[in-house]
Every structure is written in C-alpha cells, then in structure tokens.
Amino acid sequence: MAEYSHLHPATRPYADADTNTRIAWLEKPRWIGYPRAQEILGKLEDLLKHPRQPRMPSMLVIGSTNNGKTNLIHNFAQQHPADENPYGEHILAPVLYIQAPPTPSESGIYSEILSTLFERVPSSSDAARRARVIDLLRKIETKVLIIDELHNVLAGSSVKQQHFLNVIKYLSNELQMSIVGCGTGDLLRAVSIDPQIQNRFTPELLPRWQLDTQFRKLLKSFEMTLPLKQASQLHERLLASKIHAMSEGTIGELSALLNTATKFAIRNEQEQIDEEVLNACGYVAPSDRTQLAANL
16 A cells, blocks of 8 residues: 555555445544544533533524534434433433424424434323423433534514524423524524623634635645545645635535545546646535526
C-alpha cells in the first residue's frame, strides 16, 4: 500500500480498494469536528452535567437547512447512548432524541416520545399520555430531551403554537430536564411568542460558512476522508473559492459536492478533485435546483 500521507489513517486502506468498496466507504456517515461544532457540543455537555433544579437551562441550535444541525445533535446523542441497566426495571437514557411532530400538538409530542422508547401509545386522553410520558422519563432518568425540527411549531395557529410551547415548558419544569430545540431561523420567531420560553432557551447559531481560513481548514479535514490516491489540495485559494460558491456555504451541500466529485474521480480513474472534475461530476447547486423547479 502506498503511503497516502494526505489521508487520515482510517481512510488510507480504502485508497487501494476496488471501486465499489471505496464508494461504500465514502457514503458512510462521517463526523468533521470543526471548532463551532465542538463549542456547541461542549455546551450540550454542560447541560447534561447541570444539577437538576426547577428552572433548567435549555438551548436552541439554529442553522439554515443542510448546515449540520442534525449531525451535530446526533453526534452528541451517540456519545450518550442508553444504558441497558440489566439489573433494573428500565433502561437509563440521560439523552433522548425525538423529532417534533409535523404540526404542534400535545398528543403528537407525547406519541413521538413514547414511540421512540418503543412504548405503547395510550389511545385515551392527552392527560393519560402526559402521565405516561412523565412517569417513563422520570424512570429512565432523562436529563436532556432533544427535539429536532422544532420549527414545525409554526405549522399551527398561534393558539396551537402557544399550547405546544407550554407543553415543552411543563415537561422541563416537571422533570427538571433541559430541552434542546433544533431548527432553522424560523424557530427563533416561533419561541418569541412566549417571553418565558425565549428567556430560558439560549440560541446557538450555526451560520453559513464564509470563504475564510476556517473554511479552508474544513476542506483540509474533508480531503483526509476522501479515498483518492492523489492529494487534491482543496484548500488552495482558487479551488476553495469554487467549492464555496458551488456549495453555497452549508456543510451538508459541501459534503454532497465532495462525495459526488470523489465518485466521479474514482470511476474515471482521475484520483483527485480539480476544477474539471467539479464541473463534470454532475453536482447541482441548491440555487440551481430551485431555478430548475421554477422552470418546470
């Protein structure tokens, strides 16, 4: 095997693998721990370690679509998996991840929690579901409840939005646990209708990437995970500028672009990403996709 010093040690063996194996490796989920993500992860750890009290601190993770919110919170949740607790009656789940229901409803969030824990959802009243959820979360000792796609709260009327936020606040107060809501910038507008909710949720922003030193460092990190035999030098000024323009500043689109370009380079035996590969690989930028849809 060649040295492949431009690759991460875990990636190097795949540079010499067959095409299907290399592409399968490329498509596996990967975590790039860039500074802002690590900073937010540290604050999530602080929430988990915070002693229980009647008014627990909570957080909103805010970012544009496809800019790494879900990957970040999944990474945190995976660092704190449920304990089987073989000598107890219940698992212990200090961190619980759910998605917000499509529309804001009290029964919807209870159903999401119970379904995630593989529990039967009572068909009776909201009060019965509430009692079941509180009893269960107390027994499994949940300290941080993550609610992804929380901007879905805006899909309801102002009355339903307020009621849904009241449910979240009630769960936090009753169980003395922190809530982490994740969503787009619309989520800030959603919580602004309730000053009490707004005051207890600290917003943590994941802004779009700028064409700067941090972005070029990110490109270096990505390149180490791409099983190509030759260094592409993605961080070089001209190539970095083109990649930034094509991905439009979100880490999800950056990952999709580099994966698409790497597959093209592997299948065409080019073994590195350059401007020609970026132009020919078939990737379509988000704004171009929007324009194509508008022209239909």
